[in-house]
Amino acid sequence: MTQKEGPLQADFVNGAVGHRLRFGGGRGQDLPKAMGLRSGKTPKIIDATAGLGRDAFLLASLGAEVTLIERSPEMHALLQAGMERARLEGNGYTEIIARMTLLHGDSKELLPNLEADAILIDPMHPPRKNSALVKRELRQVREIVGTDEDAAELLSVALASARKRVVLKWPAKAAPIEGIRACSHQILGKSTRYDVFMVG
Template structure:
């Protein structure tokens, strides 16, 4: 939908680009084009601010500046401390924050998201970041958004996956919420209600292991069971989460 009549044609063009309807008046979640960009609005929860992805300002831009360092758990879990910068497929990209961390840290990252609304937000946010900073910026050189889909969509995305040949696959499947907590940020609450739990998450691990040449990293809540019941090679712990690392083989050696 367009927030203003003048934006109607642009909103229709975006809907066509992402294969999204423009006439569903009963939808609880809508993508709305404003003069500032695309936002996701939760109709039945008007007290919630619309979800906007903008990597050029605010907390997310600050985290990018911090994220080149080894102190980030996701950076350490991907094994970036020894000079090699792997090609990474983030197969559950969501709001894209971990992908941006890895891209800023030096990895070439491909972002895959299957929810069409979140994919559209992600695509536009990355495009805005790249246009904002220009062709020489690391985001233009190292961050790519794949067509909407899942690692389990082998038919529709087989050609894309075969081209990638990633060294590592990163998984952060949506985990069912066991309790309501005010600590959960509102943008994540919106995401949880729109997307729901990834009930097929166990199937992602064997698919990721088949695709990655060197390792798979899975982000999990601290007390959650291992994905697919498979014990990892090692773990990296953060405050509320852990990163389960499944190593197939070492990364290629870098001549220093």
Template sequence: MLKCSFIEGPILHRLKYGKGRGQNLAKAVGFKFNKNRTIIDATAGLGYDAFILASLGANVTLIERSEKIYDLLKAAISEAKLYGGEISKIVNRMNLLFGDSKDILPNIAPEVILIDTMYKDRKKSALVKNDMRLVREVVGSDSDHVELINVALNNASKRVVIKQPRYAETLDNIKGCSHQILGKIIRYDVYVTI
């Protein structure tokens, strides 16, 4: 069953052992340059990446267009707000919006945008993660991925970060990225837009 929680489960392991601002996600969004990053997670999903970024001090706006995933995420954020302690402080830095990022991004003057769609071939890597397989069953394959990236590139004032499986092909119709951050399983393609 698809579940979303910030008070139990794998996210707490990631919070505890994730190497803080030294982890690749933090490097990709550019924490080095600004300790108080404001980040738009344009593909919120279960909110795990957003939660990690918020735990590092960022204010994160999450956008999700699937009603079912949005409802799960909204409930998990509400539950975590009531939980108290550090978890509540973290989710208080998360602001969830419902809708399609392609429509919303041009209206919110984003600085840094994170994109992690279901588009890529996840057979060997991220599909191993059961929860992402279940998300895919709900949302499908995000076939408008390229369109979303182009909207993000046209609107981010600082950078766009695309999270992909490490060996995913670079898309032909997207211009080359500024740099990449490579992990064992995940790759971040960073487009500096300043």
């Protein structure tokens, strides 16, 4: 068994996340731009579908206060353990983790009682239509959290809860989520796009 086939964990120190922290390009990256981080502007953010916490960690590393919500007990436990390992790492990680608050629960129920300028939603993406295998890690996450059949409902709740914007992280070529109004603008990457809904 190779290391890549080991148990799933939320790792904020090593691998791709550590590399992105050191060499990622700061606020010029697509996600920070979509969330409204720019010179002199650091919104208060909720990551409503925390998963492995990588997007939340990136945003916190750029100075944002981020509340992470994860409803899967197993994924929440992985996040909790990963955040604690990073906190104990020191070297700046302690400060980043201090800007991250992890909640366990259903975002549809929690969001109306929380305050945020911007809400990020990254639901489990629809299965790929081509035959390319999804990364093992993503398959492991899908095995834990299943498919987010309530993505449209969550997006609606977020649109009613955010002060300034809601951002949907979605496959670049995937169709929009049905029943949701058109986004205000998009930021397109190679495989991912950010649909930005301005509110307020």
